[in-house]
Amino acid sequence: MKKEPIIECDRLSLSLGGVKVLDSLTLSVYDGDFLAIIGPNGGGKTTLLRVILGLEKCSTGSVRVFGGAPGGFPGRVGYVPQRLFFDRDFPISIRELVLMGRLSNKKLFQHYNKRDRQIADEAICTAGLEKLSERRIGDLSGGELQRALIARALAGDPELLLLDEPTASIDPQMKTTIYDLMEHLKEKLTIVLVTHDTGTISRYVTRIAFLNVTLELYESGVSPKSESLSSLYHYPVNPVVHHSPVSRTIDHP
Amino acid sequence: MLQEILAFEFMRNALLAAILSSVACGIIGTYVVVKKIGFISGGIAHTAFGGIGLGYYLGINPLLGVIPFSLFAAVAIGLLSKKAKVAEDSAIGAFWAVGMAIGVICIGLKPGYAPDLFSYLFGNILTVPTVDLWMILSLDLFIIGVVWLLNKEFLAISFDEEYATVSGLKTTALYLLMLCLIALTVVIMMRVVGIVMVIALLTIPAAIARMFSRSLPGMMVLAVVLSSLFSLCGLWFSYQLDIASGATIIIFAGLAFVLAHAWRMVNASLTAQ
Numbered sequence: 137m138k139k140e141p142i143i144e145c146d147r148l149s150l151s152l153g154g155v156k157v158l159d160s161l162t163l164s165v166y167d168g169d170f171l172a173i174i175g176p177n178g179g180g181k182t183t184l185l186r187v188i189l190g191l192e193k194c195s196t197g198s199v200r201v202f203g204g205a206p207g208g209f210p211g212r213v214g215y216v217p218q219r220l221f222f223d224r225d226f227p228i229s230i231r232e233l234v235l236m237g238r239l240s241n242k243k244l245f246q247h248y249n250k251r252d253r254q255i256a257d258e259a260i261c262t263a264g265l266e267k268l269s270e271r272r273i274g275d276l277s278g279g280e281l282q283r284a285l286i287a288r289a290l291a292g293d294p295e296l297l298l299l300d301e302p303t304a305s306i307d308p309q310m311k312t313t314i315y316d317l318m319e320h321l322k323e324k325l326t327i328v329l330v331t332h333d334t335g336t337i338s339r340y341v342t343r344i345a346f347l348n349v350t351l352e353l354y355e356s357g358v359s360p361k362s363e364s365l366s367s368l369y370h371y372p373v374n375p376v377v378h379h380s381p382v383s384r385t386i387d388h389p
Numbered sequence: 390m391l392q393e394i395l396a397f398e399f400m401r402n403a404l405l406a407a408i409l410s411s412v413a414c415g416i417i418g419t420y421v422v423v424k425k426i427g428f429i430s431g432g433i434a435h436t437a438f439g440g441i442g443l444g445y446y447l448g449i450n451p452l453l454g455v456i457p458f459s460l461f462a463a464v465a466i467g468l469l470s471k472k473a474k475v476a477e478d479s480a481i482g483a484f485w486a487v488g489m490a491i492g493v494i495c496i497g498l499k500p501g502y503a504p505d506l507f508s509y510l511f512g513n514i515l516t517v518p519t520v521d522l523w524m525i526l527s528l529d530l531f532i533i534g535v536v537w538l539l540n541k542e543f544l545a546i547s548f549d550e551e552y553a554t555v556s557g558l559k560t561t562a563l564y565l566l567m568l569c570l571i572a573l574t575v576v577i578m579m580r581v582v583g584i585v586m587v588i589a590l591l592t593i594p595a596a597i598a599r600m601f602s603r604s605l606p607g608m609m610v611l612a613v614v615l616s617s618l619f620s621l622c623g624l625w626f627s628y629q630l631d632i633a634s635g636a637t638i639i640i641f642a643g644l645a646f647v648l649a650h651a652w653r654m655v656n657a658s659l660t661a662q
Binding site: 207232245 | 607
């Protein structure tokens with residue numbers, strides 16, 4: 137019996153301001169996958185995540201998440217954004233930040249209750265932040281903040297976890313602890329990770345996809361380059377056929 | 390001395406107005422500061438002058454003209470910047486000036502001199518009538534009620550609007566509601582410091598409070614206390630020296646702002662050593 141994919145992109149294309157950011161992307165993510173999407177800056181990685189989250193509409197093609205329109209099941213999707221986009225001076229503790237992850241499970245006007253606080257505390261423990269939970273976010277290091285954002289996503293009790301460059305601008309040791317955390321999480325969750333970190337991820341992920349502005353993304357090894365890529369990395373690879381010059385990421389892994 | 394002052398009804402009203410307006414000011418000012426929408430708030434405040442002009446022209450209590458007018462301005466500025474892809478500062482600038490222009494024209498059309506026009510522009514806490522106190526009190530209660538009901542949603546859109554959207558919140562509607570609460574706060578503050586200076590009292594107490602707070606509720610309480618303090622100090626000095634009350638309150642707030650930051654800088658350099 138064939139499993140229903142959690143994320144299903146079918147010839148997805150997207151233009152932003154007249155520029156094609158994603159072109160004819162076909163991709164399926166199944167339950168239990170740990171997929172890393174790598175590619176150059178401006179390659180559309182973050183945009184793809186935004187489409188999956190329902191923050192961006194695709195121009196042509198279709199995207200289905202949990203069999204419905206993207207954004208239709210906020211409670212089942214956990215999102216870890218790039219941490220650059222909010223104010224580090226915001227007066228909020230880790231505990232309150234993580235509690236925000238419960239939003240998708242609450243109704244309007246409903247206050248957080250004891251159970252929500254309990255779940256948030258569990259997520260804080262999973263991320264290894266229990267000693268810091270009362271700290272203001274401005275007092276955290278980059279790696280601690282990143283783990284707090286992961287804890288926030290986990291507090292929503294998601295089935296699918298989407299991470300946008302969780303290891304950008306973090307020192308190497310911290311990177312390893314974050315990957316170890318994900319290694320632990322992939323037992324229970326389906327994970328899609330966008331990253332620049334071609335070196336480190338190879339040990340952790342089950343599948344890799346290469347993404348560059350105009351490309352075709354193949355679901356299974358049907359591309360002519362598939363074999364050479366698979367021998368380059370020692371795990372199954374989703375190769376990409378580029379219309380434009382081949383990405384450096386592939387040439388010099 | 391205090392008893393002597395409190396014997397005057399206008400003084401009692403002024404004290405009540407200072408404290409009641411500080412409640413709204415501290416709560417909503419907190420959102421204005423953490424969401425960095427001070428300029429929008431200034432735009433709403435100045436647009437509200439159109440409502441005062443309209444109130445004059447129609448011969449009703451100007452505050453009754455201001456409430457719908459400023460709510461309209463809040464929604465319009467919010468929608469223009471969110472939906473119509475107009476740059477936010479252009480939308481604000483346009484409303485800011487057009488609102489004032491409407492006010493000026495309306496007042497000009499009404500024959501005769503507009504006596505307390507100045508008090509709306511620059512505030513006069515010593516002339517707050519009892520009926521306005523009731524209005525301020527009910528607006529306070531309304532604001533507290535909405536913020537209490539929606540505190541987790543307002544926190545989410547202030548902190549990270551994109552994450553709030555992903556979590557399934559109707560962020561645009563919540564944002565517009567927040568702007569409407571700012572508009573109502575502007576109406577309250579108008580009596581105390583006036584349209585032109587509203588923005589200072591909306592941002593300064595909250596900005597100082599942020600330096601010493603670890604949560605939004607804590608910041609709100611501290612901002613309310615600071616705002617009351619500035620208002621009461623300003624009121625006292627303006628009474629003693631017989632100078633404009635609204636301006637004195639703002640000077641106090643501004644001084645405290647500078648001192649708080651100077652203290653922080655000194656503190657930081659001391660710990661760095």
